[in-house]
Amino acid sequence: QCASLPWRWIPHMYRRLAKKPLQWRLTVLLFADFRPVRTFCEWWIHYATASGLRQLIEAQQPELVVSMHAMCNIYPMAALRRLGGGRRRVP
Secondary structure, eight states: OOOOTTGGGHHHHHHHHHTOHHHHHHHHIIIIISHHHHHHHHHHHHHHHHHHHHHHHHHHOOSOOOOOOGGGTHHHHHHHHHHHTTOSOOO
16 A cells, blocks of 8 residues: 555565465575575665655554564554654554
8 A cells, every 4th residue: 555566566476476386485585585685675665665654654643553474564663663753652
C-alpha cells in the first residue's frame, strides 16, 4: 500500500515462489545471503518506503502497529521513531 514498485509486488512473489522451491532457494541465495545485494536492497527498500510508511501512519494514527514479517520490522520501527521525534516510546 505504501511501497513503490517493485516492493509492492513482494507479497505476490511469495505465493509464486512458494510453489517453486528451486526459484525460492535462488532468490534467497541472491537477495538474502549475498551481502552486497542484500545491503543495496535494504537501502533501496528503506528509501522507497520510508516516506509512504510515515504518511500512512500519520494519516491513520494507529493505536498499535503490528509487523508480522521478521525481516521487515526495521522499517515500521524507523518510521515510528522518526514520527515521534525520539519522544514516542517504541518497544
